[in-house]
Amino acid sequence: MLHSLGVTVDGDGYGLEGALDFGARGTSSSAGDAALLERLAQGDRDALRALYRRHHVAVRAFAARLLGDDHAAEDLVHDVFVALPRAIRGFRAEATLEGYLIGMAANLARRHLRSSKRRRALLQRVAGEPRREVVRPDQAAADAELALRLIHALDKLPHKQRVAFVLCQIEERDASEVGAILGVPASTVRARVRAARSHLQSLQQFRDTEQSA
Amino acid sequence: MTKRPDLDFEHARLDSASLERAIAATRRHFHGRAEHSALTEERILEQAWRAPRRFRPLLYLPLAAVFVGAIAFAQELGTLFAGASARFLGVVEQHEPADSAPRQQLRKSTRAAPPPLAQAPSLGASPSPSLSVLPPPSAARVSAQAPRPRLVATPASAGPADPGLADPGLADPGPAEVAVDEFALYREAHQAHFVEHNYALALTRWDRYLAAARHGSLVPEARYNRALALYHLGRREEASAALRPFADGIYGRYRRDEASRLLESLAAPAR
Numbered sequence: 001m002l003h004s005l006g007v008t009v010d011g012d013g014y015g016l017e018g019a020l021d022f023g024a025r026g027t028s029s030s031a032g033d034a035a036l037l038e039r040l041a042q043g044d045r046d047a048l049r050a051l052y053r054r055h056h057v058a059v060r061a062f063a064a065r066l067l068g069d070d071h072a073a074e075d076l077v078h079d080v081f082v083a084l085p086r087a088i089r090g091f092r093a094e095a096t097l098e099g100y101l102i103g104m105a106a107n108l109a110r111r112h113l114r115s116s117k118r119r120r121a122l123l124q125r126v127a128g129e130p131r132r133e134v135v136r137p138d139q140a141a142a143d144a145e146l147a148l149r150l151i152h153a154l155d156k157l158p159h160k161q162r163v164a165f166v167l168c169q170i171e172e173r174d175a176s177e178v179g180a181i182l183g184v185p186a187s188t189v190r191a192r193v194r195a196a197r198s199h200l201q202s203l204q205q206f207r208d209t210e211q212s213a
Numbered sequence: 214m215t216k217r218p219d220l221d222f223e224h225a226r227l228d229s230a231s232l233e234r235a236i237a238a239t240r241r242h243f244h245g246r247a248e249h250s251a252l253t254e255e256r257i258l259e260q261a262w263r264a265p266r267r268f269r270p271l272l273y274l275p276l277a278a279v280f281v282g283a284i285a286f287a288q289e290l291g292t293l294f295a296g297a298s299a300r301f302l303g304v305v306e307q308h309e310p311a312d313s314a315p316r317q318q319l320r321k322s323t324r325a326a327p328p329p330l331a332q333a334p335s336l337g338a339s340p341s342p343s344l345s346v347l348p349p350p351s352a353a354r355v356s357a358q359a360p361r362p363r364l365v366a367t368p369a370s371a372g373p374a375d376p377g378l379a380d381p382g383l384a385d386p387g388p389a390e391v392a393v394d395e396f397a398l399y400r401e402a403h404q405a406h407f408v409e410h411n412y413a414l415a416l417t418r419w420d421r422y423l424a425a426a427r428h429g430s431l432v433p434e435a436r437y438n439r440a441l442a443l444y445h446l447g448r449r450e451e452a453s454a455a456l457r458p459f460a461d462g463i464y465g466r467y468r469r470d471e472a473s474r475l476l477e478s479l480a481a482p483a484r
Contacts (some may be wrong), residue, residue, distance in 0.1 A: 045258055052254050061245025070466045073243075074253055081257040119430075126396050126403070126431065139241075140470055146238035153235075170240050200232060 033097040037088055051097070052081050059101050066109055066166045068151030069116040076112050080104045099181040106163045106182065113162075117155050124152070153200050161199065164192035248462060395426035399435065406438055412445040437468045444475060453479050 033054070039047035059080055063073035080101055091100050154162050167178040168189065175186040175193070182189065247253075402418035405411045419439035423432065440455035452475070458464065459472035 057245040064243035082261050143238040143242040146235045147242040150235040
C-alpha cells in the first residue's frame, strides 16, 4: 500500500523517508538562506519576502496538517513569518531554516489548535458536517473525507504526540530530523509517534463519531 | 453491503492499513499551496517590523489598581442595590394579589440574570413575536460552559414567502431579534436537510437561520447547505448563484472544490 505511493518505511517503522517532497529541504538552499538571513537581520524587507516565498509552502503544509484547518493554518504561517525577524537570533547555523520555521510553527500552534478544535467540536455537536453529498466522486473528495476523519482523531492526542505524528507520519520526516526541529532526542520522537499510533488505533470514537460509507 | 476500501472504518480498532490510507489522504489534501498566499505575504511584510509590544508593569500597575478598585466598588454598590431592591420588592409583594406566582417567578429569574430577562415584560406585551425562555443547554448542547437560560424571540412567520429568492444577508428579522439560539436553528435546519431530506423545509430553515444569525459562527456552513438544498430542489440558477462564492474562494478552501464540481454539474445540460 505504502509502496504504491512511493514511500518506504524505515527500520523502526516510525520514521518515514518519503519520495513526496513539498518544499526546499536539505543543504542546497542553506547557502541562500544564510545570505537572506543576514540581510533579514539588517532589516531588509526583501529578504523576508524571499524567505517567505522559499518556505511558505512547507510551513503552510505543516500548519494545515497539524491544525486541520486552512484558515487557522494561514494565520499560523503569518505568525511564524512575522516573528521571524526577531526570532532569527535564536537560529543556529547547523540547523536548516525550514526546520527552524517548522519548530516555530509547532510552538506557536497551541493557540490556533485550541480554536480549531473548538470549532470542529462545535460543528460535530451541533449537527456534524454533511458526509455524503451529491457530487463527490473523485479522489480529492475521498481524500478530504479521510483527512477530516484523521484530523478529528488527532484532536484526541496530546499536543506533543500530535506534532510528532504529523511531522513523522504525515510529513514523512525521519525521527532525527524531527528531533532536531523539536529539540528532543530522536528516541523521544519515536516514542511519541509510537504512542500516537497506538492511541489512534485504539480510538473507538474514530469509528463512533464518523459514519462509514 | 459493499464498502469502499478507502472508507472502511467499520472495525472497532483502526487497523494499520486504514490509518496509512488516512495519513496519505491527509498529506495530499493539505498540500501547503494557497491562492491567497500573496495576501499573507503582504500582511507579513506590513507587520513584521512593527515595534513589539513590551510589557511595562509600571504602566499597568495603576490601571490594575483602578480596575480592582472599580470591581470592589461595583460589588459594594451591587450589595446596596440588591438590598434596596429587596426592600422595594418586599413592599410590592405585600400589595400583590395571591395569584401572582408567575410574576414572582419572573422576578426571581430577573435577579438571577438581570440584563436579558429584565426586558421580558415589555417585549412580551407585543403580540407579533412569540417569546420563550429556553431551558439551560443540555449536555449535548454546544456551550458546555456557563449554561444559562437564553431569551429567544422567534418571528411569528417561519420565513419569507419564497425563501429561495430572499437574500438572507438582506432579510430583516425586525425588532423580534433580541437574542437567538443560533445552534437550535442550525440543528433544526440540519435535521430537515440531512435526516429528513426535506429540502424545501430545509431551505426555509437555512434561510431562517441566516436571517436570525447573520453574524453567527456557522454562517458559511449554513450558506453552503442552503446552496445544496437549492441544488436538490432543482433550482439551478439560484443554486449556481449560491455556490459561486464558495467556488470563487470567498470562504477560502472551505467547500471550494465541492462547489466547483457542483457548478460544473449544474452547467452541464440537463439529461
